[in-house]
Amino acid sequence: MNLITNHPYISTIIIILILNSIIKKITRAKHSPLVKVSLFIMAIISQACSPFAGPVDKSISDSYYYSKSKRNICYSPMGNWFELGNTKINADVESFKVLGRDFGKDKNHLFFKTHIIDNEVDTATFYVDDDNYICFDKDNVYRALNYLPHDFTQTNQEKKHxxxxxxxxxxTFQKIDSDWSKDDKHYFYNYMPIDVDYNSFTILNKSFAKDKNQVYSLKNYELLASTIDPTTTKKINSRYIADNNNIYDFQEYINGEKVDSLTSIPYQNIDNLTILEDKFLLFDNKVMYDGIIIEKADASSFQIIQFPYSRDKNHVFYHEEVIEKADPKTFSVFETSYYSKDKNYVFVYGKLLKGADVATFGPVNKKHSLLYKDKNHTYRGDEIVRDN
Structure with missing residues (x-):
């Protein structure tokens, strides 16, 4: 009885769940008629339990709210007070206004989330460009450290926001894309000024940029100068570039290891270079994938089946590896794409699934099944989970 009187909302939910279970058993229905009613009631309860009277300015921010009594300003990320918290901030309610999703001000202070940032900016001229997650005052451009990678936070010796x-x-500052910005005199890479020739500087793709003097490989927060010829360098796609002699690929990490690898692949002629799904390059009767020439691939007959599967007249490939024993003419991929087959064999992750019966192999369920079976076994990935 104490539960009902002291916690009426919780009691109501418990009663609804019990009734819901009873009705489902009686009617043998998949969904009880009380489901929709339950959701409606829970939505009302959630609203009733909310600590907020409403957002300060919903058109600008979903994180600043008036308290239930309207005597305080509260910050709650996306209004999700139940999971992400609800913090009262030291703001004057009458004069408080929202500047951006996570910025506000009153007659006394400027706020970022719950923090007063008066000592970090010129408060009189401060404004926010919420579309690009940057802010300005009369002297400087800023970006909230919360919006930047952890590496920036580690260099924040003054503990600013x-x-x-x-x-x-x-x-004159403007964003170019998620990595690049510029003003009238400088280019910025991940909000760091870079030392390049401004007038001739060009962003080639996600891995390279150049000016009249050099071609640069792009790491996360810095540019690495290279010996690639800038005068003849051109973009191939979002990853590769070429000069008069080579195709180039830069990878900062390979298999999780930091390597800063710049690879050059010589060519004879790329006038008729073909790009498949922005992943495979076909030139000089060669096929290149992930910066590697696929040695056994025949470029003239090469085609993508369904990435990461491809084939030519002789072989089937999984990424850049040949699938041993696979017949290119009869090869196909299952809906759960780590499984594939040809007329003779079943494959998983591009390897032979030993002992699988190709004639009876297929999904346990008709749609989106992670378990597959044949007449002998049931499989999860490359493991047998039970005998049939």
Whole structure:
């Protein structure tokens, strides 16, 4: 009885769940008629339990709210007070207004989330460009450290909340994409100014950039100068570039290991170079994938089946590896794509699934099954989970 009187909302939910279970058993229905009613009631209860009277300005921010009494301003990320918390901030309610999703101000202070940032910016001229997650005052350009990778936080010796973009002119600063920005005198790579020739600088793709003097490989936060010829260098796709002699590929990490690997692949002629799904390059009767020439691939007959599967007239490939014993003419891929087959064999992850019966192999369920079976076994991946 105490539970019902002291916790009416919880009691209501428990009663609904019990009734729901009873009705399902009686009617043998998949879904009880009380399901929709339950959801409706829970939505009302959730609203009734909310600590907020409403958002300060819903059109700008879903994180600043008036308290239930309207005597305080509260910060709750996306209004998810139940999971992400609800913090009262030291703001004057009457004068408080929202500047951006995570920025606000009153007559006394400027706020980032729950923090006062008066000492970090010029408060009189501060404004927020929420579309690009950057902010400005009359002297500087800023980005909230919360929006930046952990590496920036580690360099934050002064424990500030905003990252000041060095050398940036707030009057001319503009975002180019998620990695690049510029003003009237500098280019910025991940909000760091870079030392390049401004007038001739060109971003080639996600891995390379160049100016009149050099071609640069792009790491996360810095540019590595190379000996590639900038005058003849051109973009091939989002990953590769070429000069008059070679195709180039840069990888900062390979299999999780930091390597800063710049690979050059010589060519004779790339005038008729073909790109398949932005992953495979076909040139000089060669096929290149992930910076590697696939040695046994025949470029003239090469085609993608369903990535990462491909074939030519002689072989079937999984990524860059030949699938041994696979017949290219009869090869096909199952809906759960780590399984495949030809007329003779079943394969998993591009390897022979030993003992599998190709004639009876297929999904346990008709749609989206992770378990497959044949007349002898049931499989999960390359493991037998039970005998049939």
């Amino acid at each position: 905003l990252w000041k973009v060095a050398k940036a002119n707030p009057k």
